[in-house]
Amino acid sequence: MxxxxxxxxxxxxxxxxxxxxxxxxxxxxxxxxxxxxxxxxxxxxxxxxxxxxxxxxxxxxxNSTKSRAAYTKKFASFGIDVKEDQIFTSGYASAVYVRDFLKLEPGKDKVWVFGESGISEELALMGFESLGGVDPRLDEAFDHKTSPFLVNGLDPNVRCVVAGLDTKINYHRLAVSLQYLQQEDKVHFVGTNVDSTFPQKGFIFPGAGSCIASLACSSGRTPIYCGKxxxxxxxxxxxxxxxxxxxxxxxxxxxxxxxxxxxxxxxxxxxxxxxxxxxxxxxxxxxxxxxxxxxxxxxxxxxxxxxx
Amino acid sequence: MxxxxxxxxxxxxxxxxxxxxxxxxxxxxxxxxxxxxxxxxxxxxxxxxxxxxxxxxxxxxxNSTKSRAAYTKKFASFGIDVKEDQIFTSGYASAVYVRDFLKLEPGKDKVWVFGESGISEELALMGFESLGGVDPRLDEAFDHKTSPFLVNGLDPNVRCVVAGLDTKINYHRLAVSLQYLQQEDKVHFVGTNVDSTFPQKGFIFPGAGSCIASLACSSGRTPIYCGKxxxxxxxxxxxxxxxxxxxxxxxxxxxxxxxxxxxxxxxxxxxxxxxxxxxxxxxxxxxxxxxxxxxxxxxxxxxxxxxx
Missing domain, CATH: 3.40.50.1000 (HAD superfamily/HAD-like)
Incomplete structure (x- = not known):
């Protein structure tokens, strides 16, 4: 180079x-x-x-954990005026990818989210219903006999899993996400960003890439990454x-x-x-x-x- | 072949x-x-x-989630008499590896466990103190300012991370494990087994390999696997x-x-x-x-x- x-x-x-x-x-x-x-x-x-x-x-x-709207508030807290349309998060880029490249249909096709609210909020603004994500029922210990996401079968309208950094990562979220990813012919696999770690206050913590790596390993699939x-x-x-x-x-x-x-x-x-x-x-x-x-x-x- | x-x-x-x-x-x-x-x-x-x-x-x-002792009980529940010394789990093989191949010293060197009780129980039988694992303080939401595993610094006697299937996987466990794995010159990285999934009741669920994959990604390290x-x-x-x-x-x-x-x-x-x-x-x-x-x-x- x-x-x-x-x-x-x-x-x-x-x-x-x-x-x-x-x-x-x-x-x-x-x-x-x-x-x-x-x-x-x-x-x-x-x-x-x-x-x-x-x-x-x-x-x-x-950072896919915050929506663009939430980012404008972060700028405002520093006294900096920035409009939502000046901000591009990896969660927003993932939602754009779902709509414009995968051509999924808002109102019909649904998205299973493994990640925080910055993903599902952007999807919702485009009219996509999302499942999973920060749903508190996923905070419960996993049991395939009682999980509300498995007992009645998978949602047949889910056509994509979008995965990102999830500080609420747990076995329940990993296990249900995997069930959707096993529908390889039907369900796309999108990762917000590949960063394996991020620095914070002198520490290096696990990033989106290392959360997504677990799903990639269990499903044997490689996601399309949307972030930088x-x-x-x-x-x-x-x-x-x-x-x-x-x-x-x-x-x-x-x-x-x-x-x-x-x-x-x-x-x-x-x-x-x-x-x-x-x-x-x-x-x-x-x-x-x-x-x-x-x-x-x-x-x-x-x-x-x-x-x- | x-x-x-x-x-x-x-x-x-x-x-x-x-x-x-x-x-x-x-x-x-x-x-x-x-x-x-x-x-x-x-x-x-x-x-x-x-x-x-x-x-x-x-x-x-x-299966590293159960100790050999726990396995003899499983056999007994089927009416089959099997002695503990006939059983080899990947958790036991990992503990043997820590003692005989890494030559860590029981009573002095400690092990950070990412996984269930079948690992720490085998380590304890060999005289190794382990940290992490099923410690309920790791079930709390992660905050680097309050985590009892970070506020007073890492334990300087930890010389190895043993990682396996952990159905209590969460960000707290992943983040603290990563801090130990970042001590690359000092802390070994052992994985119980590489299986990315396991079948159960008609489902395929995430296995040890896909839990370990997250740590391998965040740390940029490849573990030594001990299981089949x-x-x-x-x-x-x-x-x-x-x-x-x-x-x-x-x-x-x-x-x-x-x-x-x-x-x-x-x-x-x-x-x-x-x-x-x-x-x-x-x-x-x-x-x-x-x-x-x-x-x-x-x-x-x-x-x-x-x-x-």
Whole structure:
């Protein structure tokens, strides 16, 4: 992969060149704008500057646990005004995939959800009835003789399993999901995102990919993934926003999801920020393991701080 | 794999030849002797005949949820007298592996268990303290700020994670197990068995392999598996019983675990019974996907019925 040597945003001139190169900025959120509930320095100012310059801002997250509506509230809690149609979660991308690529019919076809409310809420907005997910009856210990999801047989209208991060993962959810996945000719298998872990407060916790891995193993099936770096996510955004990819920059904190997403999606550029899980050494190293970003910066806020 | 054409045990002469060929019989249990709580036909009579002929009987199960002691009670409930030292579970094989191959020290080194009581009970009999497993504090919703397994740091004496089927699988168990697995240089990773599913009452449910798959994905590590068809299980049995492998026959209902176990372990013979998940067609087909058995039978009880 010949991506050239990454340029560090470390002077006013480079920051200005960076700003001039793109019309649309696609941001990963956690690790870029904030860490958990802590907003990173000069983020409000940077986003304000971009708005002032007439740039289009899009927020792209692999977090499927929250819906886009819930994400606008998270932005608002930091005093940042972002509209729902600027936000793309892997749960939303999965719902778009179900509707536009699998062509399932709202009102008729149903979806079995293994995951949190961010998936079923997006499906509901498109008119899809979903089963499973956060249904509290799935919190009960599993017994095939009494499970309300098995005693009367499987729902014949379920045509897809959408699976994502599920902090309520249990045997009941895994066992019923597997029954649907065994209908291989009839029921599609969609995964929100492939991330095996995510960082939080100094820990590394199991991510969507490792929840989905259990279902993939038991069913012997490989899901279609919709989140970054899969091109399904980018197709959803480009088509919704009618974007000129050459004038887009992907901003993220992970080389193998965010930066890969931008590089493989043939966007005009990529910016790696070092406020998440990557280091300057990794950004610069030449390896087949990950792509290199076009730009990198200690933090996103440097774009504002260097130009003011 | 040139294993010759399987011989069906369908006449008295063949049954007699089968009996004469071996001194020791290794039996898988579920699908061979019983289905769940239902004893299969002529099993008591067949085991009685083998005992009468002076054959040695060993019972080998990938079920890690019960200890060997608990298994003797299951046999007793069918009126079959079996001693604990005739039983080898994948949980016991894992505990033997921890002691004899990893050479961990009882009383000093500890084991983090992801799985049911059949693992920790076997470890305890060898003097190993285990953590995790069925500890009810792991049934609580996970919060890294309050989890009693994280607030005071990880236990520095844990040197191994043993993972198996866990019908109490939840995010708390997955998250804490991952913290130990991240200590890659210090903490070994042992899986009881690789089976991705198991059949029960007409359903196929998630097995140990699909629970372990989630931990393997999040940690980026591959466990050492101890159950069938892994040679670790056979080594444990051969050494404990001082067996002549050429005079041993493995009896099972799964080509890719039981029969593979016998063939790759270079036992004198194998018998596939069709009371579990395999068919006559599969037993006879010539494919690289699975080995063929030396003998097969509609049911194990035919060995008795044909000779009486």
């Amino acid at each position: 010949t991506t050239g040597s990454p340029t560090k945003i470390s002077t006013k001139a480079i920051a200005q060149e960076f700003l001039d190169s793109f019309d649309t900025f696609l941001f990963d959120c956690d690790g870029v704008l904030w860490l958990g509930s802590h907003l990173l320095p000069s983020i409000k100012e940077t986003l304000g500057l971009l708005n002032q310059l007439g740039k289009q801002l899009v927020f792209v997250t692999n 770096p899969n091109i399904n996510m980018l197709n959803t955004i480009v088509s919704a926003k009618n974007l000129d990819k050459s004038r887009c920059c992907m901003v993220g904190d992970r080389l193998n999801t965010d930066i890969r997403f931008g590089v493989e999606g043939k966007l005009g550029g990529t910016l790696l920020v070092l406020t998440g899980i990557e280091t300057e050494e990794r950004a610069l190293e030449n390896t087949a393991d990950h792509p290199n970003p076009k730009f990198y910066a200690d933090k996103l806020g440097d774009v504002y701080e260097l130009t003011h | 040139t294993t010759g054409s399987p011989t069906k045990i369908s006449t008295k002469a063949i049954a007699q030849e089968f009996l004469d060929s071996f001194d020791t019989f290794l039996f898988d249990c579920d699908g061979v002797l019983w289905l769940g709580s239902h004893l299969l036909p002529s099993i008591k009579e067949t085991l009685g005949l083998l005992n009468q002929l002076g054959k040695q009987l060993v019972f080998v199960t990938n 068809p892994n040679i670790n299980m056979l080594n444990t049995i051969v050494s404990a019983k001082n067996l002549d492998k050429s005079r041993c026959c493995m009896v099972g209902d799964r080509l890719n675990t039981d029969i593979r176990f016998g063939v790759e372990g270079k036992l004198g013979g194998t018998l596939l019974v069709l009371t579990g998940i395999e068919t006559e067609e599969r037993a006879l087909e010539n494919t690289a996907d699975h080995p063929n058995p030396k003998f097969y039978a509609d049911k194990l009880g035919d060995v008795y019925e044909l000779t009486h």
